[in-house]
Structures are given as C-alpha cells and as structure tokens.
Amino acid sequence: MGTGRLGLSPVGVGWRPELALAIDRHVEVGFVEIVAEDIDPxxxxxxPLTLLRQRGIPIIPHGIGLSLGGxxxxxxxxxxxxxxLATLFDAPVVxxxxxxxxxxxREAGHLLPLPRTFAMLDVLVENIQMAAQHLPTPLALxxxxxxxxxPGAEMDEATFLSEALRRSGARLLLDIENVYANARNHRFAALDYLDRLPLERLSYVHIAGGVERGGVYHDTHAHPVIPEVLALLEELCARTEVPGVLLERDDQFPGIDELAQELESIGAAMRRGDMRRRSAACECSC
Amino acid sequence: MLSIAQSESQQRAVLLQQQDALLRALVDGSQIPRGFDAAQVEIAATSLARKRRREAAKAWPTVVRWLGRDFELRFAAYAHNFPLPTHGGPLADGLAFLSSLARETPLPDDVRLARFAVGLRYRWRSRGLHLRVGPAIKVLLLRRPIRWVIGVRLAFCRTDANIKIKIVTAPWSKC
Structure with missing residues (x-):
C-alpha cells in the first residue's frame, strides 16, 4: 500500500497517556493523533510524543471543542x-x-449533531472558512x-457532509464506525452513503469499537472494533485508496497484545479492500 | 450588503435558539423541543451523563478511591444541579464536584492534596478552569498526620518545572 498523500503509513492509533507505552515500545504505528484540548502547546x-516526533511518526492534532457547527x-x-499544535508537531493536517x-x-461535553438544513450549512461553511484562515495546515472534517x-431535515447526511466539504474546500476525515452506527440506528444504507461522498477529499479514516444496548448501537471507543465495521472498512478500501486508518480507544484500554491484534485486523481489512480495488481496476484495463 | 449581513446574523440567532433548546433538553432535563423523538433524546441524555461521569472519574482517581461505590450516586446528584464548566473539561468538572462535596463533608488529605496541585496550575475564573499565567503561592494544612504543604509557581511560564511543592512535617507531630 505504501504511504499515502499525507505521508501516513497505513495504520495509526489515537495517542492517549494510557496507550503511550504500547505505542512507543510494542506496536508498529504509522501515525498518531492527539486530542488537541488535552495538550498545552x-x-x-x-x-513520549517528543520521542515519536523524533522517530518521524506524523502527529495529527484532533480537536473536539471548537464547535464548528455552533x-x-x-x-x-x-x-x-x-x-x-499543528506548527509545533509539523502536522500534515488538523x-x-x-x-x-x-x-x-452551556457545554454539552460531547459532539452533538447539526440540523441538516441549508441555513445550518451556510453557518457551518462560514465557520469552517474562518477556521481554515487561522490554521497553517489543511483542515479535515x-x-x-x-x-x-x-426534525425537519432538508437533506440526508451524505448530501449535507458532501456540500459542506465542496463549499468550504475542507478535506474529509471519514469515521467509518460512525457511518456504521448512524446507518444502523437511523436506518440508511451505509454503502450508498460511501458511494455519495467526495472520496477524493479523503485525508484519513477513523475506526473504533462500540456496543449494542437496548437495540441501539453506541459508539463507545471502549470496546473492540466489531466485524461489521471492519467489513465496511474493506468496502471503503475497495472504492478508493485510503491514506491511513486510525484506531480510537478512549476507555477500558486494551493490553499490548490485544491492541496489536486489533491493528492487525484493521490492516488485513485494508489489504482485502485494496486487493479488490486493484483487481477491479486491472479487469477494466485488460 | 447590510441586508445579507443582517439575514446571516438572524440565521445564527435562530440556530442558537434551536441548538440551545436541544442542549437544555439533553443536559438539564428541560422540555424536549417540538419534533424531536423523546426516546432518542432520553437515550442521548443518558449517554451524555454517563460520559460526563466517566471522564470526571478518570481525571480524579483519588476521589474515586475515596468515595468507592458512592461516586456514581454523588456525582449524579452534583451534575443534576451544576452544569458542565465552560473551560477545563473533566478536570474542572471534578473540581466543582469536590467543592460541592466539601460543603457537606471534610475531604480526605490525598484528595485535598490533588486539588491543591490542580490549583497551582490552574485558576477558576468565570465558570471554568484556566491555565495560570502568573506566579502563585499556596499553602495547605494536612490533618493526618499534621503537615504543611507549600506550593510555588515561579514564573510566567506554563511548564511544570516552574512548580515546586514541598511537604513539611510539623515539628510537634513528630513526638
């Protein structure tokens, strides 16, 4: 697969203090992400972050508190x-x-959805453009x-996201587990969603674990990645060249072996999808 | 041009009202805005409350050790009355939780020491926790055994190298 457009090698992990030792010593990690609000630049x-930087591992600041859709x-x-943070770590993207x-x-303490209306889209795009002016690197959404x-959605999620990217010029950070979660909980076809995104804007991908409670799938970042989500990742990789996939784990941290195994499953799903895409391209050109 | 700017600010004002109404329904149990699915709002509200509690617990392990199984219940009682601080995340939330507990019961020494260390790095200002930029000096008296704790932040710099904490055992407690 080689390295992608951002110079990322295929599989990364969200850096957390609890995972620092595993990332540093035992796991082959292509890139990491830091939660921007947790680090004071x-x-x-x-x-451990300074060491990763010295080893040439790309570090991507990932914000959770900007309220871009506020x-x-x-x-x-x-x-x-x-x-x-972007300048300090010489980040390829934020x-x-x-x-x-x-x-x-009022603070929510978590990410809340936006009304999918044209009025919201105008405000969102204006905010993204303001953010982009302040940042030294491209911004991925x-x-x-x-x-x-x-209630009262004027478009579906794929259209809303695609329009926001097209109008703002921002790049895409696709969370494949969130696609799975929303498709399952709100009953739409995940593959159709993937087919309608501007995948040429893809910077990298998030993947994480979750769990079902009372018929609702919860994106917990505290459980292993489920096979259905790995299958969806394979589908994505069969559609486009994915520069990198990053595993997010925020709680109930796995041991070193379990983490390595999880990263291996992600890499394997990527390779399967990649092979399908290459053989399809070959059939077309032969 | 003026009318476009006006309509944009009106757009933002309407959105703010809508987002605020949803947020209030999710975090303080206010009435669910029209058109939302009540079951969905309830599930999301429970999930937000759980996340808030778990994160505060992670940021304040000494408090979890002290309260044990009571942590969940007491945090829920606090969170019901106190909104999430505007800055400082779970660290600030846990600090506000401690302040509410301290009004009812004396805090144990290790918890007070943890709170003291946070107070050297941050200051509480306008409903949130902000990193200190200036120098600071703080003194704390621990009870069991009796010890003085002196903490100093030396300079206009944010690194921890500028923070010194010294624990002095009171001479009379040695005998």
Whole structure:
C-alpha cells in the first residue's frame, strides 16, 4: 500500500497517556493523533510524543471543542491553540468534527449533531472558512455518530457532509464506525452513503469499537472494533485508496497484545479492500 | 450588503435558539423541543451523563478511591444541579464536584492534596478552569498526620518545572 498523500503509513492509533507505552515500545504505528484540548502547546509536551516526533511518526492534532457547527462565531483562542499544535508537531493536517458542543453558556461535553438544513450549512461553511484562515495546515472534517436526529431535515447526511466539504474546500476525515452506527440506528444504507461522498477529499479514516444496548448501537471507543465495521472498512478500501486508518480507544484500554491484534485486523481489512480495488481496476484495463 | 449581513446574523440567532433548546433538553432535563423523538433524546441524555461521569472519574482517581461505590450516586446528584464548566473539561468538572462535596463533608488529605496541585496550575475564573499565567503561592494544612504543604509557581511560564511543592512535617507531630 505504501504511504499515502499525507505521508501516513497505513495504520495509526489515537495517542492517549494510557496507550503511550504500547505505542512507543510494542506496536508498529504509522501515525498518531492527539486530542488537541488535552495538550498545552505552550506548556509541557509529554515526553513520549517528543520521542515519536523524533522517530518521524506524523502527529495529527484532533480537536473536539471548537464547535464548528455552533451558531456562535468560533473562539479565536481555541483556533490559536490548534494552530500552535499543528506548527509545533509539523502536522500534515488538523481535524475537527461536523458538530456543535456548546450553545450560549452551556457545554454539552460531547459532539452533538447539526440540523441538516441549508441555513445550518451556510453557518457551518462560514465557520469552517474562518477556521481554515487561522490554521497553517489543511483542515479535515469528521462525520459524527449521533443518537438523536433533528426534525425537519432538508437533506440526508451524505448530501449535507458532501456540500459542506465542496463549499468550504475542507478535506474529509471519514469515521467509518460512525457511518456504521448512524446507518444502523437511523436506518440508511451505509454503502450508498460511501458511494455519495467526495472520496477524493479523503485525508484519513477513523475506526473504533462500540456496543449494542437496548437495540441501539453506541459508539463507545471502549470496546473492540466489531466485524461489521471492519467489513465496511474493506468496502471503503475497495472504492478508493485510503491514506491511513486510525484506531480510537478512549476507555477500558486494551493490553499490548490485544491492541496489536486489533491493528492487525484493521490492516488485513485494508489489504482485502485494496486487493479488490486493484483487481477491479486491472479487469477494466485488460 | 447590510441586508445579507443582517439575514446571516438572524440565521445564527435562530440556530442558537434551536441548538440551545436541544442542549437544555439533553443536559438539564428541560422540555424536549417540538419534533424531536423523546426516546432518542432520553437515550442521548443518558449517554451524555454517563460520559460526563466517566471522564470526571478518570481525571480524579483519588476521589474515586475515596468515595468507592458512592461516586456514581454523588456525582449524579452534583451534575443534576451544576452544569458542565465552560473551560477545563473533566478536570474542572471534578473540581466543582469536590467543592460541592466539601460543603457537606471534610475531604480526605490525598484528595485535598490533588486539588491543591490542580490549583497551582490552574485558576477558576468565570465558570471554568484556566491555565495560570502568573506566579502563585499556596499553602495547605494536612490533618493526618499534621503537615504543611507549600506550593510555588515561579514564573510566567506554563511548564511544570516552574512548580515546586514541598511537604513539611510539623515539628510537634513528630513526638
């Protein structure tokens, strides 16, 4: 597969202090992501991150608190923080979510979905463009998993996301588990969703584990990746060249062996999809 | 041009109202805005509350060790009355939780020490926790055994090398 457009090699892990040892010593990791809000770029940088940087492992700042889909203008202090991290780690890209996390004086503590209306799209695109002006690197937007749907949608999720990318010029961070979660919980066809995205804008992919509770699939980042999500990743890789896939784990951290095994399953799904794509391309040209 | 700008700001005002209404339904049990599926909102609200509690627990392991099985219940009671702080995430949330607990019961020494260390790095300002930029000095008296803790932040710099914490055993407690 080689390295992709961002210089990423295929499989990465979301860097967390609890996984630092496994990432540093025992696991072949192509790239990592840091949660932007957890690192102070003007303060102490965790030593394991400095070591990864010295080894030439790409580090991508991943924001969770910008509220790109918020109705209020973005906070410049948060943008300065993200920009500084990007410069400090010489990041190839910075990523954030198509979501809002606060309104007025209230914080959600998590990513909340946006109403899929034209009015929302205007505000979202304006916010993305403002963010892009402050950042030294391209910005990639991530689709979120949502348990609650807004009434009065004027378009479906694939259209909303594609339009936001097209109009803002941003890149795509596709969370394949979130596609699975939303398709399952809100009953749409995941493959159709993939087929309608501008995959030429794809920067990298997120994958994570989840669990079903009471008939609803929850994107927990605390459980192993389920086979259905790996199958969807294979489908994605059969459709386009995927520069890199990053595993997110935020709780109930696995041991070193379990983490290595999980990364191996991800790599295997990527290779299967990649082979299908290559053989299809070969059949076409032969 | 003015009318476009006006309509954009109106658009934002309407959206803010809608997002705020959903957020209130999710985090403080306000009335569910019209058109939303009540079951979905309930599931999402439970999930948000669980995430908030788990993250605060992760940020404050000493508090979890102290409260044990009571942590869940007491945090839920706190979270019901106190919204998530605007800055500082789970660290700030846990600190506000401790302040609410401290009004009812004395905090054990290790918890007070953990809170003291956070207070040297951060300050509480306008409903959130912000990194300190200036120097700071703090003193804490631990009870069992009696010890003085002196903490100093030396300079206008954010690295931890500028923080010194010294624990002094009171001479009379040695005998």
């Amino acid at each position: 003007w303060g102490d940088i965790p030593a 109705a209020e203008p973005l906070e410049t202090a948060r943008l300065r923080h993200l920009a500084r 990523s954030e979510h198509v979501a809002f996390v606060r309104a007025g004086e 991530e689709n979120i998993a949502t348990l609650v749907e807004w």
